[in-house]
Amino acid sequence: MTSADLPRRPRRPSWAGRNYSLLATAAVVTSLGSNGSLIAAAFAVLQAGGDGGDVGLVAASRTLPLVVFLLIGGAVADRLPRHRVMVAANALNCLSQAAFAALVLAGEPRLWQMAALTALGGTGQAFFGPAAEGMLMSSVEGEQAGRAFAVFRMATQGAALGGAALGGALVAAVGPGWVLATDAAAFAVAGALRCFLDVGHIPPRAPGGGLLADLRDGWREFTGRPWLWGVVVQFSVANAVVGAADAVYGPLVARDRLGGAGPWGLALAAFGAGTVAGALLMTRWKPRRLLLAGTFCVFPLALPSAALAVPVPVGVLYAVMFGTGATTQVFGVSWMTALHQEIPEDKLSRVSAYDWFGSVSLIPLAAALAGPAESAFGRTVALWGCSALVVLVTALVLLVPEVRTLARRPPPITASPPASADAERSVGGFG
Template sequence: MNSPAASGPRTARRPVRRPAWAGRNYTLLTAAAVVTNLGSQGALVAAAFAVLESGGDAGDVGLVAAARTVPLVLFLLIGGALADRLPRHRVMVAANALNCVSQASFAALVLAGEPRLWQMMVLAGLGGTGHAFFGPASEGMLMSSVGGEHAGRAFALYRMAMHGAGIGGAALGGALIAAFGPGWALAVDAAAFLVAGSLRAFLDVSHVPAREPGGGMIADLREGWREFAGRPWLWSIVLQFAVVNAVVSAAEAVYGPLVARDELGGPGPWGLALAAFGAGTVGGALLMMRWRPRRLLLAGTLCVFPLALPSAGLAVPLSAGGLAAVMFLTGVCVEVFGVSWMTALHQEIPEEKLSRVSAYDWLGSIGMIPLATALAGPAESAFGRGPALWGCSALIVLLTAAVLTVPDVRRLTRRTEKAAEAPAPAPPAGETPAGARVRPAERSPDGRELSPSGD
């Protein structure tokens, strides 16, 4: 028999609802990014083990990695121009389809036994080509999916979801490789691309204004270059990160494992440091969901200085615990910069040029990484490991200080939607207009913002 309390009226629970700013497109993009990162992080490790298990050496692993990077660099600008010319979601779906096919073929070769080096290089090159077209289209699509007032919070949540999925994906990939071999980890990545591409096929671009016919691909690239080169805050920070990303990659990909082997007792401490960095990025994203710095680029650029600490910590070297603490702090700071940069680009770049500008940003961010990693060994031989690491730290500090001399970087301020928004026709029900991004008609040189160069 029920008690009166049990049989009395109950308060109905309200269904959990997503925030008003997290519209359909944003939700689909975030879900697809989580699925992709769950597969791709393990696949990067699986590709290296596939090369080694087929009889290759470290040089062969480098060749496969280079085969992926070269087409990524070569096709980025074309991918950006194409994404501003065609519906971006179609470019993204086509790129995901190419990645799905290339990874499925890679997996089939590995599972069949003894894949050849040239085959793995060709398939890695196809994967890099797909990413070159996907990246600019994805960034442009994400930025057009949220309104200006909530952009920072939306980008922080998106990046937190991506980083969290990347951490989980690396653990999942390692477990799959250990239990079943690299072929199955590659197969999971192919399936992840299939699922993510299917989600992105449902993106709605009806609110995006039709692109006006242009003068061709070259004219589009020139227009994107003018947009990029005409903003001192934009090209100065991209130049900064061309070097910063390069030396950070050299320190982490080459010197970090060597220091762990020679000074810290093996790969375990370096793995702990990398895990701490991943945790820091999640913490930084959580911070940026609440903190909205008024001077976006100033706050973001000040947070680049700590990126010099891991190289310095390896040069000392710090203990495993000290190195993990430094990497955690670095992860937090990377996210403060990343969200501030994305918010600035979202605010300042016209929607129809976002993908082209993002392509120049990407090109600057990754273009020097292969050269830096290739020169890391000769630099160690010529100067010693410690001086080479201190040199990495010094370059980061000097370049970041130089960027702070750019007035636009110091003065660019976040604008509220009320202050910047002009009256506009009401959008169709349930849609977020692309123009909801804060985009003033005219602006002084210090009135701009950026998008994340690191990822």
């Protein structure tokens, strides 16, 4: 038997290098754990005697430090080696979740303790998110960047679906404490994987004028690109109203008109399945006008609120949620590809931080106003208002010329030495 007869191991795609593979594997591990822990944290609060308001308080305890520290996290990630920032953030998340699990397993944790530990997790995420996004974008290059981002998002969204389903089952089987402990272990494994990231290809950062100077530099980069801040403003509103509809109105409509929590849970699962399908589509489709195609795919975000306002039968709601999840991923991959193409590598984390900040900053306010809006206008009107706001801000962002015209650029052509005649014949033999 010759070497040619031996079965060959499948090779990774050219764009799936070592860093990309490590990042994707670690992200899948943490996505599995974190999506289960969200369910576990809510049930831990309820088992400790809390009510719905207490669950909301603990959830808000994660969001507040995320908003407060995001911009600082982006500046730090562009100043220090990004993989070290990621590992440190994973360590903080691991310790906070392990302490949360220990309190729950020991019995009767106090509300302030759970809120404080959740806030530590949000702080870790504020530093991790911009560093991770910058690291991912620097791990791929060339015309295959969009496909790489699509595969990454498909893997993490699939893990999120599995993590939520598995987490719910484990909470029922063994209790929330053990699910939280599993999440802590997932952060430890992911942090260990990220220790092996290679940052040798990233040019050394030039000495700066301090943290405030870095933040100002990132702000200039952000505000100097109308397409960038326009889309971020658009999503600050869209994410806020969609989040309020999903978190507040969706469960209420499901309770009153759709048959309870089960159908609503399946509707959310359909949205998650749609995101996987959308990412799969983007492994093949490369729209030339990145932001134009992506922005048109934001309009369907108005449909779930409209479907709840009617409300449509549960089968139609599942189809709406699936389609919306798919189109959302078309935007997500197009957006990441545009950032990768247009933003200098040494500013990626700061720009990502401003992006994140805009995307999440209005969510707590919208959730807080959802109840008063329902009381003032009625639930149906409030839901139609959510849909209208999504359509309005998406239509407005299309007025920005760069959103309509920014196009995918071909990779730069690198000079290579001419091939010899023998080499040309050899290559032609595979013809």
